[in-house]
Amino acid sequence: MEIKVVKKVLSVNDAIAEEIRNTLKEKKIFMVNVMSSPGSGKTTLLEKTINALKSRFKIGVVVGDICTTKDSERLSKTGAPTVQINTEPFGGDCHLAANVIQGALKELPLGKLNFVIIENVGNLVCPAEFDVGEDKKIVILSLPEGDDKPLKYPLMFRVANAAIINKIDLAPHLEAEPARFVKHIKQINPQIPIFELSAKTGEGFEAWLNWLEKEAKAKISA
Amino acid sequence: MMHEMSIAMDVLKIVNQHLPVGRPVRVTKVRLKIGKLTAVVPDNFKFCMEVIARDTPAEGAEIIIDEVPLKVECEACGKISELKEPLFLCPGCESASLKILSGRDLFIESIEVEEEEGEGIRAGTQAGP
Numbered sequence: 001m002e003i004k005v006v007k008k009v010l011s012v013n014d015a016i017a018e019e020i021r022n023t024l025k026e027k028k029i030f031m032v033n034v035m036s037s038p039g040s041g042k043t044t045l046l047e048k049t050i051n052a053l054k055s056r057f058k059i060g061v062v063v064g065d066i067c068t069t070k071d072s073e074r075l076s077k078t079g080a081p082t083v084q085i086n087t088e089p090f091g092g093d094c095h096l097a098a099n100v101i102q103g104a105l106k107e108l109p110l111g112k113l114n115f116v117i118i119e120n121v122g123n124l125v126c127p128a129e130f131d132v133g134e135d136k137k138i139v140i141l142s143l144p145e146g147d148d149k150p151l152k153y154p155l156m157f158r159v160a161n162a163a164i165i166n167k168i169d170l171a172p173h174l175e176a177e178p179a180r181f182v183k184h185i186k187q188i189n190p191q192i193p194i195f196e197l198s199a200k201t202g203e204g205f206e207a208w209l210n211w212l213e214k215e216a217k218a219k220i221s222a
Numbered sequence: 223m224m225h226e227m228s229i230a231m232d233v234l235k236i237v238n239q240h241l242p243v244g245r246p247v248r249v250t251k252v253r254l255k256i257g258k259l260t261a262v263v264p265d266n267f268k269f270c271m272e273v274i275a276r277d278t279p280a281e282g283a284e285i286i287i288d289e290v291p292l293k294v295e296c297e298a299c300g301k302i303s304e305l306k307e308p309l310f311l312c313p314g315c316e317s318a319s320l321k322i323l324s325g326r327d328l329f330i331e332s333i334e335v336e337e338e339e340g341e342g343i344r345a346g347t348q349a350g351p
Contacts, residue, residue, distance in 0.1 A: 005240050005330045009232050009254075095225055126225035129261040129328075154308035155261055187309050190318030 013130055016098035020105065020133025024116075030057075030219040031116040032212070033132055035156065036140035037149075038122030041166045043071045045140060045199035046119055050078040052209050057115040057216060060108040064096045064121045071119060080117075083107040095126035098133060114220050124149065128156040135219055142167040147180040150188050157188040162195070164208060169198040226262060229328070230270035236330055237280050249280040251334035257290040257327035264289070279335075292325030 008014065024031055036042050050059055061082040063072040069084050076082040083104045085096060101118065108116065118134065120127045139160040141149055144167060150157040157163065165181045178196050185194055193211055197204030233252065241247055252271070256262050264287045275281045292305045298317035305313075310320055 001336065002332050002334050003240050003242075004332050005236065006332075007236050008329045009229055009236065010328055012232060012235075097228065125261050129225060151308050155259055158259065158310070186318075187311075190310060 010130070013098045016102055017131040017133040020098060020102055023105075023110075024133065024135070027110055027114075028220050028222070029110065029114050029116055030216040031118065031134045032136045032138055033118045033120055033127070033134035034138045034140065035120040035124070035127045035160075036122060036142075037124050037145060040122070040140045040142040040145065041199050042119055042122065042140055043074055045164065045166060046075060046117060047078060048199055048202070048205065049209065049212065050075065050080050050117070052205075053115070053213065053216075054078065054080065056213070057220075058113045059115045059117060060110070060113040062096075062101065062104045062108070062116065062118045064100075064119060075119070081108055081113070095123060095130050096120055096132060097130050101132040115216055124153040124156045128153070128159050136161040136215055138162050138164065140164045140166050141181060141185075143170050143174055143176040143178065143181070147176065147184055150181075150184040154188050157185055157192070160189065160192060162193045162211065163189075165194065165196045166199055168196050169201045169203060226266040227270045227274070229262060230267060230274050233271065233330060234274055234278065234280060237333055238278070240333060241279060241335060246338040247279055247335040248338050249275075249283040249333055249335050251284045251286060251332075252280065253286045253288070253331045253333070255288045255290050255327050255329055255331055257325040258292040259322070259325040260328050262328065283333075288331070290324050290327045293323040294320040295323050297321055 034042060034046065053059065059080045061075050061080050062085065063075060063082060064085045065071045072082045072084040085100055085104055096118065118132065137160045139156055141163065163185050165178055168178055171178060182194055185192060195204060195208040197208055237249060237252060256264065268285045271285050275283060293302060294305055295302050296312035296314060296317050297319035299312060299315040301312060301314035302323065303313045311318055312320060
């Protein structure tokens with residue numbers, strides 16, 4: 001006997017993501033979901049971003065580290081309330097699903113915030129598939145990873161709303177041309193804004209901050 | 223491939239919700255549609271299904287995956303094309319304004335069940351944990 005089902009597999013996740021989106025809309029909170037592979041410089045970039053914007057926004061952070069609390073310790077030094085996602089001691093999930101984010105947001109003083117940053121688990125595959133109710137998805141790619149990554153992980157670069165090419169200060173030491181990174185990202189997502197920067201030296205950081213601030217203000221004052 | 227596991231768990235949950243209630247059945251087939259532009263690798267997914275379906279009515283069910291091609295509609299010239307490689311430009315006019323029509327799909331289409339004689343695993347058994 002055949003039984004027709006026709007049901008989206010991620011419908012449960014998507015429904016929770018929608019609930020999150022409604023809550024954030026009501027509270028006028030802007031939320032970004034930052035994704036990258038491990039070692040792309042995500043935490044350093046977020047530290048600098050929070051420090052640069054904390055006088056203008058009330059920022060909270062959700063950190064999805066698999067095994068340690070090192071990232072959340074670093075980020076909480078910025079003074080922003082930080083929630084570490086509970087994961088397994090030997091490496092748990094590879095992404096943050098909407099139900100996990102919903103739980104984490106309850107731990108943040110949402111009433112006092114207007115900006116939430118999610119530092120997703122370091123991975124270019126799975127987080128791309130899971131809507132968590134964010135306003136913008138940001139993907140970070142760093143020069144040492146190689147310019148072929150957008151072509152290997154097209155879904156991530158297609159769903160992203162902005163891309164950062166980090167560690168451009170290393171270009172002279174690597175045979176890496178930032179222009180090739182840009183070309184490959186544009187091949188997947190021709191209209192995406194791309195920021196070439198170094199979170200370490202601060203080069204190129206201004207354009208990223210300006211974009212982020214503009215997007216945040218648009219949501220908060222809507 | 224951990225996300226294939228969580229997707230497989232969702233699939234099993236949906237399958238269980240659609241089983242006829244009150245009589246022992248066995249799921250023989252699960253048919254899914256999975257788009258080309260998803261983060262699901264069919265073989266990994268099948269393996270995860272096999273593992274988590276043990277001791278449930280879906281144990282041993284054949285997993286049939288229909289791959290859905292990545293189709294786009296050009297917002298400039300209106301041409302509908304299938305993209306076979308990660309190059310998001312209209313093959314007709316090279317415009318970058320493309321609307322994805324299919325390829326992000328991830329859904330269960332149907333299941334096939336047969337009644338179990340005697341000692342079957344009762345419908346509604348949840349996948350643990």
